Each structure stands twice: as C-alpha cells, then as structure tokens.
Amino acid sequence: MYQKYNSPRVFFPRTISETLEMVERESNAVFWAGGTELSCRSMRKDLIDLPKTVISLCLVEELARASRSEYGLDIGAMMTFERLLRIGKSTLPTGLHETINSIGNLPLRNRATIGGHLALQTRIGDLHPLLELLDAKIEIRSPSRGGRKRSQIKKIPIMLLEEKNLLNSGELISKISIPTDNWDIAFHRRILPGNDENKVLIFTALASVEGGVLSECRMAFSDGCTGILRDREIEAHMTGQKLPLGYRELKILDEAIIELTAPWKTRSYDRKTSMACARDFLKRIEDNNINGMIL
Amino acid sequence: MHEPKTLAERMSGRISLVEDAGGKKTLVGKPLRSTVPQGRIVEMHLPKPPKNLIYVQNTEIPGSKKITLGGVSIPILSNRNIQWKGQEILLAAGPNSEELEDWLSSVKIDIDSRAKGEGQRLIEQTFEKGDPGASFRDAFQVVEEFVELLPSVDTRQFSHSVCVRDGSHYVMHTATPWPGSVRGQVANVLKIDREQISVRSYPVYQGLGLNFWNPTLEACHVALLSQRARRSVRFSGVLSEAFMSEIPGAKFQLRAAVDTKGRILASEIDFTVFAGAFLPLENEFLQRIVLGLFSFYPCANYSIHGRIARAPHAPSSIPPAAGFELGFLAGETLASKIASSSMSTPSVWHRESLQTIDASFGSGISTPKDFPILALLDEAIEVSDFNRKNAAYEQIRLARRLQKRIPNHYGGIGLSTAWFGNGFLSSSRRLNSASLSLTLSRDGKLEVGLPTHKFDDSLKEAWSRILMNELRINRDLITFSFKMSIGDLEPGPSILGRNISIYTRLLNLAANELAKLRFREALPITVTRTHRRGGIGSWDAKLFEGSPFETISYCVGIIEIRLSTITMEFLPVRVWLIIDGGSILAPKSAKAEVEASIQKTLRWCGFRQERNQFPSVNIKFHESISKRQSKDVSTIPQLIIPAALLRAVRQATNLDVFRLPITPDSLVELRKHR
Amino acid sequence: MKISFVLNGEPVEIDTMPHRRTLDLLRESFQIRSIYYRCNNRGCGLCLILLDGNPMHSCLIPAFELRLRDIWTMEGISARKEFEDLVAGFELANAKLCSFCAPSRALVAEALLKSALNPDMKQLRFTAEAVKCSCNSTLRIIDGLEKAAEFRRERLRVSKV
Numbered sequence A: 001m002y003q004k005y006n007s008p009r010v011f012f013p014r015t016i017s018e019t020l021e022m023v024e025r026e027s028n029a030v031f032w033a034g035g036t037e038l039s040c041r042s043m044r045k046d047l048i049d050l051p052k053t054v055i056s057l058c059l060v061e062e063l064a065r066a067s068r069s070e071y072g073l074d075i076g077a078m079m080t081f082e083r084l085l086r087i088g089k090s091t092l093p094t095g096l097h098e099t100i101n102s103i104g105n106l107p108l109r110n111r112a113t114i115g116g117h118l119a120l121q122t123r124i125g126d127l128h129p130l131l132e133l134l135d136a137k138i139e140i141r142s143p144s145r146g147g148r149k150r151s152q153i154k155k156i157p158i159m160l161l162e163e164k165n166l167l168n169s170g171e172l173i174s175k176i177s178i179p180t181d182n183w184d185i186a187f188h189r190r191i192l193p194g195n196d197e198n199k200v201l202i203f204t205a206l207a208s209v210e211g212g213v214l215s216e217c218r219m220a221f222s223d224g225c226t227g228i229l230r231d232r233e234i235e236a237h238m239t240g241q242k243l244p245l246g247y248r249e250l251k252i253l254d255e256a257i258i259e260l261t262a263p264w265k266t267r268s269y270d271r272k273t274s275m276a277c278a279r280d281f282l283k284r285i286e287d288n289n290i291n292g293m294i295l
Numbered sequence B: 001m002h003e004p005k006t007l008a009e010r011m012s013g014r015i016s017l018v019e020d021a022g023g024k025k026t027l028v029g030k031p032l033r034s035t036v037p038q039g040r041i042v043e044m045h046l047p048k049p050p051k052n053l054i055y056v057q058n059t060e061i062p063g064s065k066k067i068t069l070g071g072v073s074i075p076i077l078s079n080r081n082i083q084w085k086g087q088e089i090l091l092a093a094g095p096n097s098e099e100l101e102d103w104l105s106s107v108k109i110d111i112d113s114r115a116k117g118e119g120q121r122l123i124e125q126t127f128e129k130g131d132p133g134a135s136f137r138d139a140f141q142v143v144e145e146f147v148e149l150l151p152s153v154d155t156r157q158f159s160h161s162v163c164v165r166d167g168s169h170y171v172m173h174t175a176t177p178w179p180g181s182v183r184g185q186v187a188n189v190l191k192i193d194r195e196q197i198s199v200r201s202y203p204v205y206q207g208l209g210l211n212f213w214n215p216t217l218e219a220c221h222v223a224l225l226s227q228r229a230r231r232s233v234r235f236s237g238v239l240s241e242a243f244m245s246e247i248p249g250a251k252f253q254l255r256a257a258v259d260t261k262g263r264i265l266a267s268e269i270d271f272t273v274f275a276g277a278f279l280p281l282e283n284e285f286l287q288r289i290v291l292g293l294f295s296f297y298p299c300a301n302y303s304i305h306g307r308i309a310r311a312p313h314a315p316s317s318i319p320p321a322a323g324f325e326l327g328f329l330a331g332e333t334l335a336s337k338i339a340s341s342s343m344s345t346p347s348v349w350h351r352e353s354l355q356t357i358d359a360s361f362g363s364g365i366s367t368p369k370d371f372p373i374l375a376l377l378d379e380a381i382e383v384s385d386f387n388r389k390n391a392a393y394e395q396i397r398l399a400r401r402l403q404k405r406i407p408n409h410y411g412g413i414g415l416s417t418a419w420f421g422n423g424f425l426s427s428s429r430r431l432n433s434a435s436l437s438l439t440l441s442r443d444g445k446l447e448v449g450l451p452t453h454k455f456d457d458s459l460k461e462a463w464s465r466i467l468m469n470e471l472r473i474n475r476d477l478i479t480f481s482f483k484m485s486i487g488d489l490e491p492g493p494s495i496l497g498r499n500i501s502i503y504t505r506l507l508n509l510a511a512n513e514l515a516k517l518r519f520r521e522a523l524p525i526t527v528t529r530t531h532r533r534g535g536i537g538s539w540d541a542k543l544f545e546g547s548p549f550e551t552i553s554y555c556v557g558i559i560e561i562r563l564s565t566i567t568m569e570f571l572p573v574r575v576w577l578i579i580d581g582g583s584i585l586a587p588k589s590a591k592a593e594v595e596a597s598i599q600k601t602l603r604w605c606g607f608r609q610e611r612n613q614f615p616s617v618n619i620k621f622h623e624s625i626s627k628r629q630s631k632d633v634s635t636i637p638q639l640i641i642p643a644a645l646l647r648a649v650r651q652a653t654n655l656d657v658f659r660l661p662i663t664p665d666s667l668v669e670l671r672k673h674r
Numbered sequence C: 001m002k003i004s005f006v007l008n009g010e011p012v013e014i015d016t017m018p019h020r021r022t023l024d025l026l027r028e029s030f031q032i033r034s035i036y037y038r039c040n041n042r043g044c045g046l047c048l049i050l051l052d053g054n055p056m057h058s059c060l061i062p063a064f065e066l067r068l069r070d071i072w073t074m075e076g077i078s079a080r081k082e083f084e085d086l087v088a089g090f091e092l093a094n095a096k097l098c099s100f101c102a103p104s105r106a107l108v109a110e111a112l113l114k115s116a117l118n119p120d121m122k123q124l125r126f127t128a129e130a131v132k133c134s135c136n137s138t139l140r141i142i143d144g145l146e147k148a149a150e151f152r153r154e155r156l157r158v159s160k161v
Helices: A016-025 A036-041 A081-087 A096-101 A106-111 A114-118 A127-133 A158-163 A232-238 A247-260 A268-287 B007-011 B097-106 B132-138 B180-190 B213-229 B282-294 B324-341 B346-355 B373-384 B386-398 B457-471 B498-517 B587-604 B636-653 B664-672 C022-030 C083-092 C102-115 C121-128 C138-160
Strands: A009-011 A030-032 A053-056 A066-068 A072-076 A137-142 A152-157 A172-179 A185-191 A201-210 A213-222 B027-033 B039-045 B054-056 B066-069 B072-075 B088-094 B108-112 B123-129 B141-149 B158-166 B169-174 B197-201 B233-238 B249-258 B264-275 B301-310 B409-422 B435-440 B446-450 B478-482 B525-530 B551-564 B570-580 B616-621 C002-007 C010-015 C048-051 C054-057 C070-072
Touching (some): A016 A053, A016 A137, A081 A106, A096 A127, A096 A185, A114 A172, A127 A158, A201 A268, A213 A232, A213 A268, A232 A247, A268 B664, B007 C083, B027 B097, B027 B213, B066 B180, B066 B213, B088 B213, B132 B264, B132 B301, B213 B233, B249 B282, B282 B301, B282 B409, B324 B346, B324 B636, B346 B386, B373 B409, B373 B570, B409 B498, B409 B636, B435 B498, B457 B478, B457 B498, B551 B636, B570 B636, B587 B616, B587 C138, C048 C102, C054 C102, C102 C121, C102 C138, C121 C138
Parallel strands (some): A030 A053, B027 B233, B169 B197
Antiparallel strands (some): A066 A072, A137 A152, A137 A172, A201 A213, B027 B088, B039 B108, B123 B301, B141 B249, B158 B169, B551 B570, C002 C010, C048 C054
C-alpha cells in the first residue's frame, strides 16, 4: 500500500507531571488541546496536518477542572468553552459568560478550550482582552531542564502571553486564574467592519460605579491580530469622575483613544468606532441602560 | 428509479449523495489545475506514471473539446492557453489518492504568464428606442444615480462526480440543476452514442448562486478518465477558495430625464457586469438586467449600453433570477431617487407612476387583464404603515443637524417593486424543453416521471392532491421518480421558476389526458406531456415588447431598518412582502421558502445575522387573480430586498450609499468623503 | 494505531492513522452516511457527530481523539423511538430541511433536547446556528426545535404516566 505521509506519534499523558516528562523527552512535541486551530488550518482532505509528535491533553483531568480559590476562580486550561458556560453566569467572573457566547458557534465551543484559545499563534482570541482587563493570570508549567529535578511553575499576567511562543517552547498553560473583583458592568462588542470575516474590531470594557461616581473603569481594543490596545493613564484619569462625564473629560477620552489607536492609522473605521464604543459605554452607564451589559 | 426522500429519511441520513456512488474499486480522479490566471503553456513534462495510474490531456480527448452550455462554450481542458486561474490542464486517475497527488505534483509545466492567450472577449450590447437626446433637452430635471454590486462567492463549492462503468455503458452520477445537459455533452466529448450513457441525478445544494457549468464539466472529466481506464472513476473534494466560481458583480451609471410630474421621459444607462472567464446564459443575463432596469415604469426613449467584462477567474455562477437581481436593484434605486427628487413621498410617486400603466409596463411588456401591482402596492403601504413611518424618518433625517444629542439608532424604511418572469427569455429548445410522464400500471399504481429533483415534499403533496382529485386515486398509490428524458431532447435546467410553473401545468395536462384514457385503453397506460415554449411570436426581442414569459409573479416589498450610530451596523427590523404568485399550491411551504430567501438575500446585502435578531417577516400572498396559474415566489425577495434596503439605509445614514453589500466600514468611508 | 470507541452504542475497534479525519473514518470504515464534508474547515456543520453527547465537527477531529469515547450519529439516533419527535417537530413547523443539513439539524436538536426539555431562546438560537445552511430561515428552524421539544415533553409525560 502506497503511503506518502508518516503517521504522527501521539502520546496520552494522564497527569501534568507525566505531560512535562514527555515534553522533556520529545522536545519537538506539540500539545493538543481542542485542536480547532490546527485542524482548521489543515489543508489536506482526508488527513489533518499534524506535527510529527503530538501530546494529547484530553486525558489530563487536572487540566479540565475549575475551582474556587482565595485568589478567585481557577480554570483548567482544558476546560472547553461550553463546559465553562455550564458553570453558570453568576459563578463566572463578570463578562465572561457573554464574551464566551460570542465566540464561534456551539460545535466549535464544544471543542475549543480556554488554554488553546489563549495559546493561539495566528491571532488574538476574543477572550483575551477581557481576561487582561480582569487581571487574569496564567499558570505556566515548564519541564525540568538543565539538571533541575522539578518542573517549573510560574504565574504571569495575561498581557505577557503575547511575547511568548508557547507552541515551540514546550511550556504548558495549566491554569487561568481570575480574581473575584466584583465589577458592576462589563461590556463586550465584536464588530465585523467589512466583508472579510477574519477582520474584527473588539471592544471590551469593565466599570464599577459608586454613588454616581466612576470608581473604576477599564477599556481594551483589539483588532484580533496586531495586539490589544489599552491606556492605563486614561483609565486612571477616569477613575473618580462623577457621572455624567463632562465635555472636557469626554474630549480627553477621545484624544487618548486617537493616540492609543495610532497603530491603526489607515483604518479610519476602527478608530472612529473605538471612540464611539467608548463613549457609548459611558453613556450607557450614565443612562443606567443595561441593555447588553451585565450588572 | 426512486422516490425522492421523505423528511424522516433525510434527517436520519438515509440518503445517498454523489460521493456515495461507485464501489470500492472505483478509481480516484483529480485534475491538475493552473495556478496562474493567464498564460501559454510552453512545455509540459510528464514523469512516468506509476502502474495503474492513467492520465488524459487535451490532445487525447476523442470528441468535442468543449462543452456548450447556455450559449457559451467552455473548454474541457486547457489546450495551450490558460484562460482562468484553476483551469484544468490535465486529468489523472489511480487507485490511491496520495500516489495520484504525488504524481500530479511531480508534473512540470513551463507557463509563459506574459502571454495573454486568446484574450477575454467583451460582450457588448446596446438597446435603444425613441429619441432620448431630445427628451433630455426638454426635461424638467435630470436625475443621476450610481449603483455598484460587488461579486460574491459561496464558499461551499465542491466537486463530486462519479462515472460508473459497466461494460460499454457509462452511468454518470451528478448533482446539477441541469442533469439534462450531462448526457449529450458527455456523449459528444467521448464521441460515443448517447444510448451508452445514463444519468443519475442527486440533490443540489442550495447555495447563493446556480452553477451548472461545473458539474457538467466535471462529468466530462470523470467520463474521459473512465473511458481511458475502463474502470469507474470518482472526483471528490472541496474546491480550493482560489478556484471558486463567483456570482458576477456590476456597476451601473444611470440618468433619467423627468418631467414636472416626476414621470420618466427618457433614460440613459451604462452598465458593466464583472464575470469570470465565461458567463453561461450571457445573453439571457444581459437582457434580464435590461428588463429589470425598467422595472414597471414605462419609458418611451432610452439608450442602454451594457457589457460583460470577463476576467481570468473561474466561469461565473449565476444568481437565482439570472440577472433580474442586478437590473431591479439599479432600476428601483433610480426610481427611489426620482421619487425623492420629485418632492413627493415614494408611495405617492410609485402609485402615480404605476397608475399610468395601461396596455404595457416596463419596456413594453403586455399587461395582463388582472394586473395586480396597484392592489399589491396599496396593501403593502397599508400593512406596513409606510407613509407615517417614512414621514417620521424623513423628518429626523432632515433635522439631523439640529439635534443636540445623537441617538443610538437612526431608522429608515424602503419600498420597492419587482416582477419575475418564470422561465427563459431565450427560445432555445435545449433550455426550454421539459417533459413529464404519468404511468398507470395494472395494479393501479401511478408513477409520475420527472426529470428533476428540485421539488420538495409539500410540492409533491400538492401535486399528489391534483392527481387524487383528477384521477380519484389513493395517495399511497402515487410515486414520484426521476426520469431523465422523454423522447430525444433532454430537459432544460430546473431554474428560474420552471419547476413550479411548467411542471404543474404539464402535470395537469397529463392528468386530464389520463383521466380520459384510463377507461378506454388497456393498462398500463403512459401519458407524456412535453413543454413547448409559448408566446415567442408575441415577444419582440429587439424592442423588448410583447410577452416575454408565460407567467409573471409580482411583488411589492417594504423593509424597515435600524442603523447603529455607534458601529454603523444595520439591523433589518421588519419586512413586508405582498406577492402575487398565482395559485399557491402549498402556502405554508411557500412562506417558508420566501423566508429562507429573505434571509439569504439579507446576507447577500451585508447583514450579519449571527447573534442579531432576525426581522419580523410579514408575507402575504395575493389571491385575487382570476387566472389560476402557479408561479415561483421564492426568487422574489432577491429582486425586492436589495433596492428597498439600499433606500432604507440611505434614509437612515443620510448618505448616498451606492454599494452592496453594505458594510460598516464602507459607510464610514462614505461619510468621510461626503 | 488501534483505536477503540463506542459507535452508536456498539463497541468498535479500528487500526488507522491517528491523524485521519473522523469524518472520513466514519464514512469509509463504518459506512456512516449522515455526515458530509462540504466546506474548507469553515464550520458549515454538515459533518456533526455527538462526541460524549456534545455536537462537534467530525472534520476537525483526528482519529486518535476517538479513543474510549462515545460517538453517536444519526444512523444510531434515528433507530430510537424519540427520533419521531424531531421529524414531527420540523414537519409541523414546515421546515423542510434539505438533504444536506437535515441529519446535522436533527443531531443538534437531539443534543439540545437531551440537555433541556424546555429550551430557552438562547439555547434554541445557538442550536439553530450550529448548522450553516440556507435552505430554511433561522426562525423556521427555531420553530421546528420548539415544536420538537413539545413532542418530546409529551412523549416523556405519557411514558411517565
């Protein structure tokens, strides 16, 4: 029988330590979580293009659990989006339920895992901005190397994830920890500006209001590919402002967004809509119009 | 022969599609496609093929090297000139797909991509009548309009064809809206007798457009490989996006001379259709665009210049109304502009314009005795509360600069009218032929033989009811089967409402005849009815006057939208369609079809339905027509919605939106350049 | 690679390449005809199967993932009595599903009714949007799902009594 392609080798570890041992032995191995990204990119008809060595994480139960900790909610990297949704809106951190619901469709959410979503190589996941605003941290495990006996565990803020090339480093996202800060309002908007379904504009915002004063406000903008834009200075400036915001404050906000979105200078729609979304978010808080928001 | 499957059978997956045809020993076939859009093949080096692998080149085709479909000839394989990106250069088949792919990838082709080949033929036609120049000189005002429709692609295009070889007989398994074209074309290409070929037709995927050239071309490809290999061969797979067939786009530049009452005195229209390397039914397509441009409004003087520009990508698919979509979009958009320029409300302008229609409408199409358009218009305006809503949205639009605070949404409402001709304009026998047979067997069973799969359960039920009434026969005794051809001529494609209008009529005729014969002749009795295109004599194809179609469906549609001022996304809120579809055989099913068509059209116009509320839809079938004919209703939304939507979006944005699909970024861009 | 799994309630085993698409594996080795490959991995939803009760695209699942899993396709589901609820629901709603999407629509509907007998609008919508086919409007599909749920509730009520 003619066979052009060699079968990849697939490993099925049952624990995280077994996984890390395997990745230490097989330095070129790639982790397989939901596999949606790799499968979607596969160009062959009857076979899925896989790397030579694959470590399937589907039997690692530690990775598929969610638990409450003093820090907040710990979500195992192998939790699929649909399983996360089943935890319930009230238990999940503010905004997570709505944002997950806006990702893909039901069959895709049944396969896609939160860890795989964050490890995407070709684009920035829709959930990424919200997790960044929520101050989520990612637990990364690395195999023991250079004579160390134990594997390394480190927790990094989600924004540092962009700098990492997880697929090649042999590092494993094991957990996503989200603090239990109670936000009053979360807002997520996903817009397709044109005909190309791969080009998106994502606006995510969180806010808390106390006695008519904006006690905290965070905003992030993403085009799904070049990065997440966030201006902490303007967030700090808005904190403590009385609602409704005055003309001057809104102008400062507009200017800050113009500066923030400078990398998108050729995309006038994205820049204008970013401003409009931010203003709309604030207006909705003022109007106490909670349509599309979570209070 | 087989009965089209029931819903239960379809839902359980107990239905075979083309890919399920053929046995285990069927060879896998694959074409080698050009990766460049144009050029000249200088040299082709074919490595020695492995055992059991065969290939076919252009020079080895025994018969015709082209297929002729709807007036255009498409090459089976590229000779030396490459005419589009993805054109098949070579065909190969073998028992193992990996080995086949390997061999195909080792074929070396030297292509001179500077050579332009045969060049792309530009089709141009001018339609003139009266003296438009004089009318423009005397006009009270001249209204200008520009409309653009971008080409669209249905990303679900696949290649599935199987040729099962049984001795010297070829069984072609294919899924096409025109199974009738397969037998003759394959016979010509293989240079064999048509009797050696039979066709097994499968359900066709209902995408955005109709593609009947690719299944026929593919059938020829598998048949060629099968002839060479003396084995059954299958093509199976999803087409790469770079090679997919597009639905043509178009640009319209329109001018109308208008008198003081807003009546159209003359029009000058220039348009270009952007098609692929070939556009099947190109003449029909051009003429349908022109008919759509007139819509209902009579125009005594016109000069219309239309052309089809062909680009080196895959031959085009045609939209379901074969050009009417484009024509009505442009014609009705111009009408809306004239209505607003004449300072009257659109409903009043439409009413006055339609009221003047006497013996003919549009380009000169004979008006039926029970011409329903005014009644449809009045009903649509009333049920949608159009006048009040339009006045409110207009007031908001005009007072926009005075508003201190921008609301989250602006509203808009659009009105449009359309008619749809069932069947072809062309008098080609090949396109128009249709036949149906009824066979009453000795055991009392009645078999309906049809050359199409494109009828659903409810239509089948409605036809069964006709037969039960006419022949007093039990429903259980009626079966439907696929019969390729009756007589010499293969049936034309099942598109443009032919199924409902023509086959219902044939069924009625055959049932009447059978009712007469069943007590006179011995069983089994077979009654056959074939369709002959009527009314050709009364249609002047040069002046566009007379009766171009046997039946015409009419519709008035209104759409109300909301436009977000934050994201510039539009949201259709309500749709009203008042349709004259003659005698509706299965009203509930027809309504479902219209709804599906609305959704498809809205997507085509740029509406992203996911996570948005689907508009509330109000469909009413007008049933005051004295002549009870069955007409197509499912294509109507594609003619109505785009123009109405464009008008509504213009009102909501206060911008001269001219391009479909409407995207938020294009609206922002337009606002920037205002 | 030897892979054992449960297909439509029957334990099966096959020796295959681990990166073979589940879609092809099921079609070619187990004669499952209710799933079709009709898109370039764009999630058309015509190849849906139930993997451990959840609808998933079989074209995106490599064979090695099937190990010890429970797989259902419409061949298995349609053999059960409850299948009649789905047919009756869609028929009553006049949603005449086309040959391509009908099995997948039925499959997601079954998955929905297994998890929620009184599905809310969000669940209905997500279920309707799991399959991308333009033969029916979303409203019509949602109506079909609601009516199927009614039939299912009635069946369970009767069987309880």
